[in-house]
Each structure stands twice: as structure tokens, then as C-alpha cells.
Amino acid sequence: MVSSYLLKDGQYFDHNKGEFINGDIFIIDGKISLNEPSPKEKMEVINCREKFIVPSFFDCHVHLNWSGSSNPIDDTIKDGPLGAIIRAYRNSMKSLASGITNLVDVGSFNDVAVNLAGMINRGVIFGPDILAAGRILCITGGHGAGMGYEINGPVEALSATRTLIKKGADLIKIAATSGAYGDTGAEKLESYQMNEDEIRAVTSEAHKFFIKVTAHALNPVGIHNALINGVDVIQHGAFLNKEDATFMFKNNRSLVPTLYVYRKLAQGGPGVMGKAVEKSRMVVENHNEAFATAMKAGVNIASGTDAGSPNLGDHPTLIEEVITMQEIGMSEADCIRAMTINAARAFGVQDSYGSIENGKKANLVLLGSNPLESVHNLYDVKSIIKSGRFLQKNDILSSII
Ligand SMILES: [Zn+2]
Incomplete structure (x- = not known):
């Protein structure tokens, strides 16, 4: 009561x-x-x-069914498909214990995050409020392919978007570029992945149902393609330039920079993929400048961590992210805004949160x-x-x- x-x-x-x-x-x-x-x-x-x-706080980028160990995929295999939802619940409650009442899950196996969010919403179990993207959308062999829908062409992009909306996704996550972690031929840091017509097919359909689209985007072409084709929230934005930052400010788009995760991955360690360490170092080199550019342009910046990602450690990692934002130039008051009101605005829930x-x-x-x-x-x-x-x-x- x-x-x-x-x-x-x-x-x-x-x-x-x-x-x-x-x-x-x-x-x-x-x-x-x-x-x-x-x-x-x-x-x-x-x-x-x-x-x-x-x-209370928002983490606008989590993977609830990932462990944050040097190789979360191994842990996921050990958990099995049924254990995945228990791990997701455990991680959501660990986040709640540190003051995070709102989580945005931007990629899970099967429908784990969507189902968990639904069970909490329906009052079956108590937990933090979760906005869940469900499976990530990417090109064949693209970033997140192991746990996403691999789409090729606007027709498949539209179809996958409709499937996710049918399943109850609160938002859609796409991979506009490659990532630091990933080992296929398509995972090249300098390459964009999803084509413009594919992105547009996703955003126009999602927006029809008042659903936001967020994009994993590291390199400048991928960031630009995502922005001009209607993506609402850029994740990472490591190579965001001044022109696109100004576009974001003028068009009410948001940035979730996730600075700390790349620093942790760049440190490497036993069991961490060598290539990922190398790519992360290149990301870190540019990330501070991109973050400063976004702040200067007045972009709505929201806090997110990539919790559960390789080498990041156990959930939650939000305060480490916020400390990093503060260390590279964000004021304490803006850090609190990034964790609260800016995050709520980024995902359209500012009337309640x-x-x-x-x-x-x-x-x-x-x-x-x-x-x-x-x-x-x-x-x-x-x-x-x-x-x-x-x-x-x-x-x-x-x-x-
Ligand atoms: Zn992620």
C-alpha cells in the first residue's frame, strides 16, 4: 500500500x-x-x-542481461535463455539499490528486457521502470548482430521495426555504425553500417507510433546519417562534430555519451578481445572533444553507461560515468540534470519523471x-x-x- x-x-x-x-x-x-x-x-x-x-536517477544505456565481465557472452551462454531474465532482474534491482529508478535497455537477447519491463509495468513484480528496446537492429554482421535482428534494405528494416513494436518495445535501437566490440568484417571503426533509407524506414515507422529511435553511432558519417534521417538519441557520439552538434541542439535531439565504458575497455585485461581494446583507445582519443563540442552547442546530454558491457564491471556503473563527465568539464549541477531531467526529456517521459x-x-x-x-x-x-x-x-x- x-x-x-x-x-x-x-x-x-x-x-x-x-x-x-x-x-x-x-x-x-x-x-x-x-x-x-x-x-x-x-x-x-x-x-x-x-x-x-x-x-532519482536514469541510466539511459544498459544491457540488463549482460554481466560486465571480460566476456559477457560466455556468461550469457552459462545463464541459458531462461537464466537471462533472472540476471536482467538482478541487475535492474542492483541499479535500483543505488538510486536508479529508470533504466533504458538498448539491446537484449530475445525479448528479455521487453518482457521484464512489461512484468514490472503490470505489477507482477516490483522493480525500476524500464524502457526496453528489445533486440537491436543492425545490418548483416553489423554491430550487435549476435543478439539483434539483421536487416538488409528498407523493407526488412520496416518489418523488423513493426515486429519490435508488436512485441511491446518502448523504443527502437539501431546500429548506425560499427562498435569497438565486435569481430566481423563489418566491424570497422571508420565505416558506417546502416544505409540512409534503412534508417529512414525505422524512424518513420517508429515515429508513427510515437516511439523514439536511438542509434549506436561512433563515426561522423554514421552520426550524421542517423541525425538527418530522424534518430532522436545518439548513443556514444564519439566523433560528433560541431555542425551535427548544432543540428542536434536546433532539432531537439539528445546525446548519451557513455564515456567511461570506452576508458574501461581501452584498459584491456585478461580475456578482453585485443581488437576491442585497440578500437576503444581510438574512441577515447576523440571522445572528450566530442563531448565538449556537444556541451558547447547546448545539446541535451543524458547519462548512460553501457552497463553490462565487456570489461565494465558489475551493474550499476552510473556514478562512475557521471564522475567522468564532471572530470572532463561538466558542472556538478549539469551532471545531476544529465541523470534526471535531461534523461527524461531525451526519452519523452519528462511529464512524469x-x-x-x-x-x-x-x-x-x-x-x-x-x-x-x-x-x-x-x-x-x-x-x-x-x-x-x-x-x-x-x-x-x-x-x-
Ligand atoms: Zn551498448
């Missing part, structure tokens, strides 16, 4: 001002109210003195120290509130592992 709460004497993050302001927050029927309800409701009072209240405003879902994190002083304080999670329900980090963790 959802109860009513008064979060008393705390400071909460005002996303417009980019600072904490003093004020009480009321939680009624799982929603935020900044005004005292009348008539007065019976509510539980939570003392929030010395707490910093922020909207991403800021502390009247009527929005009561998805909040109570921090013990001020994240504007240091983004490392984002680790200092005292409680998580999801849809008005209070959760403790250790309770969640002890229930799953």
Missing part, C-alpha cells in the same frame, strides 16, 4: 536553478506535491534535516551529502523512493544476492 509522507526540513534540487532549496515535499498517492494538502492528510513525517533530496515538481512521480533519492560539492557524494544514498515507496539500499541488495 502506498502511504502519504512528509519529507520535512530537507533541501531539494531545483533543476531550473541548479541548486538546492529549503522546503518540504509531500508524497501523496505516489506523487510529489510541494504544497501542503488540504484537508490535511494523515501522513508519516520523515525528518530530512541534513539530507539532500534529488530526483526527472524533476521535483507538483504532480510528478515521487521517485527520489535522499543523499547524506551535497552532490554539488562533489559528484562522488552521489554514492552517499541513504534512501530511495520509487513511486512513493521507501526503499533501503541494503534491503534490496540482501533480497537478491
